[in-house]
Amino acid sequence: MTHAPTITIDTASPIPAYQQIVTAMRGVLVSGQLEPGRRLPTVRELAIDLGVHHNTVAEAYRTLAAEGWLDLRRRRGATVLSRVAPRPSPAVATEFSRNLRAVTAKALADGIPCCTVAEALTELAQELSEEVTP
């Protein structure tokens, strides 16, 4: 029996809970662990399990629906959609580059050796390429 993927949030984190949910779910969706057509828990169920207000989960679902990951229908809950990645705009590419540099700089500033950061980035790139090309 296969187990459903899980997401984890930190209720003490300064990052808003809805943002944590979006990030965690997007990670699961990008990795292909949730195939198109699969139903997700209702807003109330997910809110109770995560210990957050149901509006928080609803907001996260709406954000993912706007990105084209989910189909939200009243009374039927959320369903995963088959999504084709859009062509990234120059602004998106620039933002990605800036964020990556910021994360790398923070890691180096926190004392993580340069080679470990490079290894982690290489590993991640390899994982992603394996998931994208089955």
Place this chain on the structure above:
Amino acid sequence: MNASLLAPLLFLAGDLTVIALLLHFMPTWTRSDIVFSVTVDPTFRTTETGRRIVQRYRIWLWIHTAAALAIAVAALRSQRPALFPVGVLYQIGGGFAAFLGARRRTLPHAVPTTTLRSAELAPRTDRFPGGLPAQFGPFALLGGAAAVLAARWSAIPERFPVHWNIEFQPDRWVMRSPQAVFGPLAVGVLVCCAVGVMAYAAFRLIPRTRLQPPLAAGEARYRRAVAIVLLASEYVVAAAFAWGALMPLRAELRSPGWVIIGGPLLGLAVVVLAVVGLVRARRASSGTSPETFAGGSAPAGDRTPDSCWKAGVFYFNPADPAIFLEKRFGLGYTLNFANLWSWVIMVAVLLVPLVASFLLLR
């Protein structure tokens, strides 16, 4: 000593002993990572300190039980059976004081509760035990009793007893009327509705705190066991109300001494069965032993902050949308008293049947 008061005294002594036994074993029936409502290391209960705290709690519990029994005997000797409830109240208060003392001694050993919350990205698919057909049973019992009463209306005496005193003699009578005859059944329907709605809501809305396969299965099993106990209690309530409503048809039950004796015994048997079922469900796979936490894969605690458990038993957390939660000390579920819906449920479960009883059975 009044011989007629001996039976009530024996019942009271039995009740006090059963309550004491339940409270005596309760620390070993709760999760191993929560001791006296405090989140601790799963091995704490087996340490010297942990054992001493539990032992001291039990000593105080039995001292209070003995005092409660003494109050009951004194009430009997002074021919004041109205004082019997004082004994019960004293034991509950004393047991709670013993719990609070043990909790105070456990608090210095608390470990930080995790702020991480996890959820499975799948809808809940587990079905309520017995499904909808099982929910029809209690109402069928009550409906059947109503049909018998309607069919044999002329066999119901013009005047029949509805209350008996402590010496098993009828002390309140009513005249035959639709309200007097069908009233108990209407109250039974309301009580069964309230318990049924609560059982279903708790089953569907309880947070899933354990996602690792063995612990998740244990939690699911416990959830199911609680639902079965609540469903069984619906049947017991329906049977009791149906039987009570049919009493006017049975002349030999006008002085139901055996009912007064058999009723509590049956109630006791139901309680024992329910406790055994719940304890087994928890023991089998829900983490009452430290071994279930081997590997340290699950964080200690039930993912609720210790500070939100007022006096260790009342959960009050406005930030948590959960309505029902697993009790930290005791079997079954409790409510999040910071949630408005919890109060709505409280009113539905307690107040509606009470008001209906007052209106229909006065």
